Amino acid sequence: MAGGAGIIERFYREVMEGGNLDLINELGSESYTEHEEPMPGQPPGLDGIRFYVNTFRSAFPDIKAKAIEPVISAGDMETTRVVLTGTHDGEFLGIAPTGKTVEFNTMDMIRVENGKAVEHWGVTDLLKLMQQIGAVRT
Incomplete structure (x- = not known):
């Protein structure tokens, strides 16, 4: 697989949407470093990606990548x-389910080595x- 575009799209389509956590080892290096602020309890490395997805x-x-x-x-x-x-x-970060539909953005930048x-x-x-889930007032 050439380039990170394939990695990013496969991550969102197959891992986030499809739940294929085994694909994380194919898309990410063992030396993977995360620079995004971690969520509470999120470990480093590929285990951190699994934690984020889970x-x-x-x-x-029913999470979907509406646009990439x-x-x-x-x-x-x-x-x-x-x-x-x-x-x-x-439950999301201690917030009980609300049944509300959400739409939010992420910005991603990756560095790729050896695919x-x-x-x-x-x-x-x-x-x-x-x-959108009512945990923070607008």
Whole structure:
């Protein structure tokens, strides 16, 4: 698989949406480093990715990547914006299920070596998500 665009899209389509956690080892390097602020209890490395995915899939079992665009590549770096949607049907960071539908953005930038993500920088708009489930006032 060439380039990070395939990695990012496969991550969102097959791991986040499809729940294929085994694919994390194929997409990410053992030396993977996460630069995004961790969620409470999130471990480092590939285990941290599994934790992130499990947290979102448990809380939003119907999570979908509504949009993955634009993908911009430069050398060994790839970046994209992703719009995620889902229904809050499970506990999320201590917030009981509300049944509310959410839509929020993430921005992802990865560095790729030998066809695997070795570093990730990202921003997940948790404020917007928390506002939509009523955990934070607008």
